[in-house]
Amino acid sequence: MKLLAQILRYQLVTSMVVLFLGAGLFYVSVRYLIDREANKELFQSQVKVRWQLKHLETLPVYILQLGDSLQLEPVRYPGRSFIRETSMLNLAENEFQPYRQLVFYERALGQWYRVTISKMLLQRQHLMEAVVMTVTFIVTVMLISLLVLNSWLSKRLWKPFYKTLGKLDAYQIQQHETLTFEPQKTLEFDQLNQSVTHLTSRVTTAYQNLKEFTENASHEIQTPLAVILSKIEGLFQDESLTESQLVALSSVSEAANRLGRLNQALLLLTKIENRQFLAGTDPINLVPIINSKLRDLEDLIDQRELSIQTDLQPFGPVIHPALAEILVNNLLTNAIRHNVEKGKIIIILRERILSVRNTGKPLNANPEQLFERFRKESTLSASLGLGLALVKTICEVNGQNLKYDIDNEWHVLTVSW
Structure with missing residues (x-):
């Protein structure tokens, strides 16, 4: 709904700007029309006053329009005519009210007079305010109605889009399904759904082909x-082989074993990334798995004279049991393999965390780089460089966090969920 909310926000801002600008422009226009009408009436009054000054033997004392006033002041010299707005005391109301005045000079009875005609604007201002407020209210109601209608229409029109988006979010490629949609009245959304259907069909086919290729390739390599x-084992039984031939045969055997382990590790990585190990709904208790793996690795631990310290509580993440065993096995194997002679390993299991700490040599690289495939601290190591990559992939697939910290001589791998 973010796109729809953004559109509605832009519409609201635009409507408010248009409303304020329109109200201001309308106010200025009405004010201009009122001022022009007032000026027209003042000039009409000026004509009457001049006629009276020329044809009557007495000075005029009033003008017929209600609320207007006339002032004549004798002056020595005439000046320039002008129009202004001012506030004057209205004796009838006993308060100051707005007036528009025309000031001009006229000669009568042998004397120059400064003539000031004042026209009251109060009623006109009230009328102007009433008109502006009424029109502004009508426009505001119209804009609000349009916004509400536009919001409703937008939600209705964009509903197929968000329905398609929801199906894409829930799409699981492992289910080998092709997304299908009902025909839409909106041509663009119908074309979008057709494109999504074709895309998911091609993705599903490609995924299935890749999965079959990986499985077949692994089987054919094995x-x-x-x-x-088998042939190497048979050759080892041949007593006629020289020492140099036995050394060469041992290298071939080691390379073949390494290739087999590499093939199995890469196949396992592919299966994990393809989410072929689906977790259940209940957490897995890691305590039995940790204890079992420690018993399996007991000979290697004794060989390196490592001391093991455990602090385990019966907790664990929601994860496939096979992946839980791989996760624990790789963490423990890494802690043993990269430890120092007579080193220490501390295993801590809490409600939302599994921590494996081991003593070891200082690292020459960024610890985060060790999570990359085929990344090893030393090229002389017999490790494939896939152990931590497997751990990282398992954590990413199952929503756990993996962190590598170094605290002096301690190397700490922490899995949290």
Whole structure:
């Protein structure tokens, strides 16, 4: 709804600007018309006053229009005529009211007079304010009605779009489904839905082909690898081989075993990224898994004379059991493999956190880089460089956070959920 809210916000701002500018322009226009009408009446009164001064033997004392006033002041010399607005005391109302005045000079009875004709504007201002307020109210109601109508229409018109967006958000490529939509009256949305249907169809086909290729490639690689390893084992039984041949054969055997492990690790990564391991709804208790893996790795721990300290509570994340075992196994294997002789490992399991701490050598690289595939601290290591990459992928797929910290000699891998 962000796009719709943004559109409505722009419409509201535009409407308010138009309303204020329109109200101001209308006020100025009405004020101009009233001033022009008042000036016209003042000039008509001026003509009457001049006629009276020329044809009557007495000075005029009033003008017929109600509320107007006439003042004549004798002066020695004439001046320039002008029109102004001022406030004057209305004796009948006993308050100051707005007037528009025309000041001009006229000679009568051998004397120059400064003639001031004042026209009361109070009723006209009241009329102007009433007209402006009425029109502004009508325009405001119209704008609000248009905004409400536009908001309702926008929500109705954009409903198919958000429905399509919701289906895309819920789309699971692992379900091998192609999104289908009902025909829409809006041509653009109907074309969008058709494009989404074609796109998801192609994506599903490509995903299925990639999945089959990965599985077939892994299976096909495993078969020749098994044959190679079997032949190597048979050659080791040949007593006629020289020492140099045995050394070369050992290198081939090690490379073949490494290739097999690499194939299995990459296949596992692909399956995890393709979300072929779907988690349940209940958390997995990691305590039995940790204890089981520590027993499996007991020989390697004793060989390196490592001390293990555990502080475990029966908690764990929502995760597939197989992925939980891989996660724990890789964390523990990493802590053992990259530890120092007679080092320490501390395993802490709490309600929302699993922490594996181990002593080790200082790192020469950024710890975050160790989560990349085939990234190893030392090129001489027998590790494939995929252990932490697997851990990172498992955490990303299941919504957990993985963090690598270094605290003096301690290397800390923390999984939180």
